[in-house]
Amino acid sequence: MTSNMHTMELPRLIEIGEKNLDGFGRFLCSLAGGGGYGSSSAGGSSSSATKRPDGISLVSGSNVRRIIRKTVEGSLESAGIVYVWHKAGKNSPDSLDRIRAEIEEDDTEMVAGIGGGRSVDTAKMISFGIRRPFVSVPTAASHDGMASPFVSIKSDRPHSIVASAPLGVFVDINIIKSAPPGLLASGCGDLIANIIAVRDWQLGHRRTDEYYGRYAADLATMSAMMVIENSAEFAEKGTDARLIVEGLISAGVASCIAGSSRPCSGSEHLFSHALDAIAPGVGLHGEKCGIGSIMMAKLHGQDWRKIARALRDVGAPTTAEQVGLDADHIVRALCMAQGLRPERYTILSESEMTPRRALSLAKSTGIV
Numbered sequence: 001m002t003s004n005m006h007t008m009e010l011p012r013l014i015e016i017g018e019k020n021l022d023g024f025g026r027f028l029c030s031l032a033g034g035g036g037y038g039s040s041s042a043g044g045s046s047s048s049a050t051k052r053p054d055g056i057s058l059v060s061g062s063n064v065r066r067i068i069r070k071t072v073e074g075s076l077e078s079a080g081i082v083y084v085w086h087k088a089g090k091n092s093p094d095s096l097d098r099i100r101a102e103i104e105e106d107d108t109e110m111v112a113g114i115g116g117g118r119s120v121d122t123a124k125m126i127s128f129g130i131r132r133p134f135v136s137v138p139t140a141a142s143h144d145g146m147a148s149p150f151v152s153i154k155s156d157r158p159h160s161i162v163a164s165a166p167l168g169v170f171v172d173i174n175i176i177k178s179a180p181p182g183l184l185a186s187g188c189g190d191l192i193a194n195i196i197a198v199r200d201w202q203l204g205h206r207r208t209d210e211y212y213g214r215y216a217a218d219l220a221t222m223s224a225m226m227v228i229e230n231s232a233e234f235a236e237k238g239t240d241a242r243l244i245v246e247g248l249i250s251a252g253v254a255s256c257i258a259g260s261s262r263p264c265s266g267s268e269h270l271f272s273h274a275l276d277a278i279a280p281g282v283g284l285h286g287e288k289c290g291i292g293s294i295m296m297a298k299l300h301g302q303d304w305r306k307i308a309r310a311l312r313d314v315g316a317p318t319t320a321e322q323v324g325l326d327a328d329h330i331v332r333a334l335c336m337a338q339g340l341r342p343e344r345y346t347i348l349s350e351s352e353m354t355p356r357r358a359l360s361l362a363k364s365t366g367i368v
């Protein structure tokens with residue numbers, strides 16, 4: 001591979017609708033046909049570019065399945081698509097191996113992940129491993145994994161690994177709206193984090209001469225700015241789920257364009273990954289990235305108060321306590337963060353983070 005080679009893998013078809021879940025079968029036929037432009041969101045199947053896929057493996061958790069099962073099955077059956085359900089478990093190597101073996105037996109053409117995060121990640125990783133196209137069906141907007149080629153894995157060194165971009169992304173906003181509001185607020189935190197991630201990327205580019213793609217960076221920044229600029233209105237009228245979903249999809253696409261998670265994952269994500277290891281299961285991904293963004297903004301000399309205000313407006317946590325963490329967790333995570341991924345240059349690479357500095361940073365930004 002030459003050092004200046006750059007490949008981009010992008011989703012082919014993205015549908016965002018309201019109460020459109022009954023069109024899932026039609027959507028899959030458009031995908032299988034390699035078309036998409038001819039399909040009608042009203043549910044018509046007039047397009048000649050549709051073809052029935054040879055079956056689909058569906059990965060979901062039991063709660064989500066209970067809610068969507070009837071509609072999904074009805075839609076697939078009326079499109080004549082064979083389906084096999086699989087229950088997502090923990091993203092541990094054991095459960096992934098089990099589901100993977102089951103799906104390989106299915107002999108289907110595509111794998112869909114239907115859920116808030118884990119099911120989508122599981123399906124994404126498995127479909128990549130067995131080289132079958134992946135379809136993302138997010139039921140909550142809590143992070144930007146729905147359209148990205150990355151998966152978070154839980155291990156001794158939690159971080160993101162590369163899988164492949166979804167072939168299709170199918171969203172029913174009505175389902176996203178009925179998810180607990182904290183999930184949407186977490187999605188806002190994951191979007192706001194892009195501001196920091198892009199700053200870190202620029203810094204890394206200056207210091208280490210790594211690749212920097214302005215188009216991907218600007219796209220990721222735009223998603224974050226949509227949240228920040230509209231947050232006062234969200235505080236008054238409620239967060240616009242559709243705008244957040246569009247932002248999260250754009251962020252995923254920005255990662256596809258960049259060919260790395262750089263535009264959406266910087267020091268604030270390293271901090272969040274450190275918390276995953278220090279206090280497993282406490283707080284949502286976007287909540288941890290949100291409070292991380294406040295502190296990293298201060299290190300970058302950015303307007304951290306503006307970031308805190310936007311998070312507050314959308315109902316996302318702005319203190320450790322609101323996430324369920326204490327000062328010790330925060331200090332340890334700040335000191336551990338950069339070590340999780342030393343090669344990714346961020347503001348935390350600039351000078352050593354000591355417990356004393358960490359505590360002073362957390363206190364000065366109101367995190368503890």
Ligand SMILES: [Zn+2]
Pocket residue numbers: 143144190264265269285289
């Ligand atoms: Zn994230």
